[in-house]
Amino acid sequence: MKNKLLTLMLGAAASLVLAGAASAGTLDDVRQHGFVQCGVSQGLMGFSVPDAQNNWTGMDVDFCRAIAAAVLGDGTKVKFTPLTAKERFTALQSGEIDVLSRNTTWTMSRDTSLGLKFAGIMYYDGQGFIVNKTKHPNVASVKDLGGATVCTQSGTTTELNIADYFKSHKMDYKLLTFEKNDEAIAAYQDGRCDSYSTDQSGLYAQRLKMQSPDDNVVLPEIISKEPLGPVVRQGDDAWFNIVKWVYFALVNAEELGITSKNVDEMKATSTDPEVKRLLGATSDDGTAAGFGIGMGIDESWAFDALKQVGNYGEIFDRNVGKDSPLKIARGKNELWMNGGLQYAPPVR
Amino acid sequence: MSMAYVRDRDAPLRAPPVGTAGALGWLRENLFSSLGNSLLTLLLAVAIGYIAWGVLDWAVLRAVWTGADRAACAINNAGACWPFVWEKFPQWIFGFYPISERWRPVTAFLIGAAALVPMLMPGLGAKKSNALFLLVVYPVIAFELLAGGLFGLPEVETTSWGGLTVTLVVAVTGIVFSLPLGILLALGRQSSLPIIRSASVAFIEIWRGVPLVTVLFMASVMLPLFLPNGVSLDKLMRAIVGLSLFASAYMAEAVRGGLQAVTKGQTEAGLALGLSRWQTTLKIVLPQALRISIPNIVGIFIGLFKDTTLVLVVSIYDFLGIINAGLQDAKWAAPQTANTGYFVAALVYFAFCFAMSRYALFTERRLEPAGRR
Numbered sequence: 200m201k202n203k204l205l206t207l208m209l210g211a212a213a214s215l216v217l218a219g220a221a222s223a224g225t226l227d228d229v230r231q232h233g234f235v236q237c238g239v240s241q242g243l244m245g246f247s248v249p250d251a252q253n254n255w256t257g258m259d260v261d262f263c264r265a266i267a268a269a270v271l272g273d274g275t276k277v278k279f280t281p282l283t284a285k286e287r288f289t290a291l292q293s294g295e296i297d298v299l300s301r302n303t304t305w306t307m308s309r310d311t312s313l314g315l316k317f318a319g320i321m322y323y324d325g326q327g328f329i330v331n332k333t334k335h336p337n338v339a340s341v342k343d344l345g346g347a348t349v350c351t352q353s354g355t356t357t358e359l360n361i362a363d364y365f366k367s368h369k370m371d372y373k374l375l376t377f378e379k380n381d382e383a384i385a386a387y388q389d390g391r392c393d394s395y396s397t398d399q400s401g402l403y404a405q406r407l408k409m410q411s412p413d414d415n416v417v418l419p420e421i422i423s424k425e426p427l428g429p430v431v432r433q434g435d436d437a438w439f440n441i442v443k444w445v446y447f448a449l450v451n452a453e454e455l456g457i458t459s460k461n462v463d464e465m466k467a468t469s470t471d472p473e474v475k476r477l478l479g480a481t482s483d484d485g486t487a488a489g490f491g492i493g494m495g496i497d498e499s500w501a502f503d504a505l506k507q508v509g510n511y512g513e514i515f516d517r518n519v520g521k522d523s524p525l526k527i528a529r530g531k532n533e534l535w536m537n538g539g540l541q542y543a544p545p546v547r
Numbered sequence: 548m549s550m551a552y553v554r555d556r557d558a559p560l561r562a563p564p565v566g567t568a569g570a571l572g573w574l575r576e577n578l579f580s581s582l583g584n585s586l587l588t589l590l591l592a593v594a595i596g597y598i599a600w601g602v603l604d605w606a607v608l609r610a611v612w613t614g615a616d617r618a619a620c621a622i623n624n625a626g627a628c629w630p631f632v633w634e635k636f637p638q639w640i641f642g643f644y645p646i647s648e649r650w651r652p653v654t655a656f657l658i659g660a661a662a663l664v665p666m667l668m669p670g671l672g673a674k675k676s677n678a679l680f681l682l683v684v685y686p687v688i689a690f691e692l693l694a695g696g697l698f699g700l701p702e703v704e705t706t707s708w709g710g711l712t713v714t715l716v717v718a719v720t721g722i723v724f725s726l727p728l729g730i731l732l733a734l735g736r737q738s739s740l741p742i743i744r745s746a747s748v749a750f751i752e753i754w755r756g757v758p759l760v761t762v763l764f765m766a767s768v769m770l771p772l773f774l775p776n777g778v779s780l781d782k783l784m785r786a787i788v789g790l791s792l793f794a795s796a797y798m799a800e801a802v803r804g805g806l807q808a809v810t811k812g813q814t815e816a817g818l819a820l821g822l823s824r825w826q827t828t829l830k831i832v833l834p835q836a837l838r839i840s841i842p843n844i845v846g847i848f849i850g851l852f853k854d855t856t857l858v859l860v861v862s863i864y865d866f867l868g869i870i871n872a873g874l875q876d877a878k879w880a881a882p883q884t885a886n887t888g889y890f891v892a893a894l895v896y897f898a899f900c901f902a903m904s905r906y907a908l909f910t911e912r913r914l915e916p917a918g919r920r
Contacts, residue, residue, distance in 0.1 A: 244875045
């Protein structure tokens, strides 16, 4: 009897969830609200941080602004919802947010079993190492860390990745693990270990908080895959396409040399058909390119996003790259033609 | 001529022996009464001095007082990074509340303070009308001021509330709701009516058996899944309801302790006088029970105030949460930024909890003679 009741209740709950998912398209909802509901982190340096004037800044934040610019023509029409790691997927599933842009790692289980879709990879992160170059002037690569003591947080995959990496490269190492990240960093700064390891973007953030940031260098290697990207609900392909292609537009724009500063000029004068197609400029025979209309949004979608937010390189440099205090090297996030992994299909 | 053999005035008082009165005497009595105590005193004095010097050195002497960004604080051997606090402090108070509307929480706070202070001072009259205002009229005014929507005040969603404002809103509503609910539950648990009694017991035991974090998670993560799409209960309200119900279960047990300490003779005497059960409870048992439970009740209030930091797990930025978020600002990343933020948090939480605890002590002392009678 009890079991029956439980089954009934679960069934009712599930049907409620299903009924929720089968509402009108996200694009219509966004138009109706007049803003994009964007899930961000509760504060992660370089990705989503509130400043003293209550404005959110960061890479994940800028991506949401780009979506808002593309869909609504105004990049400020975003409602940011800070979410904890545990809440984030529920918030998306329950419709509290339209897009989750919260340094979320793309994994198979998340992609296939949670009713979510990853729309692209905004940032190729992965586990890296930091060393003090004044103490270890000869270490230029993780391969030079043989016999080193490494500090890290206990109970995370970080620990296992280090074990795998050092074992597969037949190198000796000693692991010093700490319950809290702050303790691990303190131990590293006190010289109790030669290197500290966590996600590379985190290393750059921690480096800034150190006594002498410039003496500490982040080694170039990444030993694990942490592709971070925006996520949308499964089952709304139109919205998925928009989010995916806003990301591709940002990358393509960098490849084509379109920036927030020259986008007007490019739209007016460029003769490059790829540029014209992306920016929605009328083609030579007078017909519009039609890529925005195809997605159900304005023809100037990419133009608006680029004009208001900038291309992928600008977003990167401004928030985490060379123009920010973090000064993260482009590394794997460089365009494919410059040796990185950022690659977008053509607008055609 | 007569001689007076009887002294008509006191002999002049002689000074007490050196070292038994005055500052010296106090010191001797309290700090250096034996060799062991003297050693302990010296040891503790050194320890306290060492810590106090460390704090002073860090917070004042080596501290950075002015600057525009991290460069000012990222110097060698710097102490506290105060410019970070100067820049972020308004946000720590108001959260993401729109900057142009910040006068509204301030007004709400001032009205509340103006009504609360005379309420707390025993000498002042008009307690009844004041209480009525505080419990019935004030919540409406405060909510209207904070949330807006009427009288031309732009609406401010609770998602943009934050900082100390949210900490106070959550703590105060939690306190105000949990006390009466707790008293009712405690009385219910003592009741001779089986349904009321078992319902109260079940409520109390269930809520005491679940950790607060779980309650908040359920309210924030599970609840939305069971609601139709688009329908969302306010997150802050969910957290407040969860916290109030949670605190009321503990409150009930504190009050029950007080109820059990009042001897049965009191009830019997009341009934013998011809008072009804309600009158006996309200006028004889409850006042005595509540006086006995004051320390425990205040303990729960203080606990509740500190528990408000847990709302961060459901993404509501309370005072501590907003400080944490500010620490992620690359503009201020420096070795001592985090310590400075947490130092301020500690000071503020201590100030509130200490004030509550001192006021409770004052109330206890004031009511004490009644207990001795």
